[in-house]
Amino acid sequence: MASYKLTYFPIKGLAEPIRFLLSYGSVEFEDVRVNREDWPKLKPSMPFGQMPVLEVDGKKINQSQAISRYLAKQFGLAGKDDWEALEIDATVATIDDLRTKIASWFYEGNIAVKQTKYEPLFKETIPYFLKRLDAQVKTNGGWFVGGTLSWADLLFIAQLDYIIYMTNVDIIDKYDNLKQLKANVLNVSQIKSWVAKRPKTDH
Template structure:
């Protein structure tokens, strides 16, 4: 059996879609989490501080999307053909752009960055949500399935479900305006083995 080690901070962040995928395919893995308190000391002994990192039989894959694509191809979760793979990659890249646009607010709200929460909410977060969440609704409707592409579950579903969960954590009321996305997020979290993990996982805002 392949032995996986996933290293990241003690947060959901970029590693959580990977954790969801590994639970979904029922692959055992060592979930290594570094706390804020331990990080300065741990950092001194690491070869690289690029996270997340997946170690597979002594070899390492760095960065969230690279890891997700690697695992998705191993477990037939990258799309049924090259067209769907392109769709999946496009949605993932779009989601990364949206997250980066909203990041100033997310980091302030989560306490990682100084700033005025209400100001960032009104100037960055709410306009961005109104601009981008309808796009996800459109993608879901056009897929003709309950997930982001026609053939069913792919790795980008874990990315979007986690993104939506973070948005709901930030401002619970925003998801009420998009019931399709709320239902979609719950659908992903109800997948086999993911449901059990989500119910027991540590509570983290991001």
């Protein structure tokens, strides 16, 4: 049995999909949470000075999506064939596009620029993405791809708290299929157990 150690800040953020996947795989993992004041000392020891970092049997690797894809393959959540794997990857990239656009607005330091970005983001961009993601779930029987759970579903729901934290609104409230997806994911026994025991953070 491989040993897993995940290192990230004490939030859900980009590491929560990895925690969901490790929990789904029913493997024990060390969940190291680094306070921001301690990060500068630790940063030089991390690949490319980034987190999250996963150690598998002592070997360190960075890049959250690459880690998630690797774990998804280990645990049977990467699609039943190459086409489904492609659909899952495309969905993950689309979700990441949405998160990146929201983060670009949220972390904008220039208040005037941030204000100009607000209406296009909330009135156009976010609804554009969510409408299509909602339709995708409807087409696929309550999941993003293939009528069954994949790592795209886990990633979206695991990052939802972070997205809601940035937008300060429940972005899926008007999208019944995405709400059903959330219920489906959180009803998976391993995910339910993780959510019940994980440290309480707002994002």
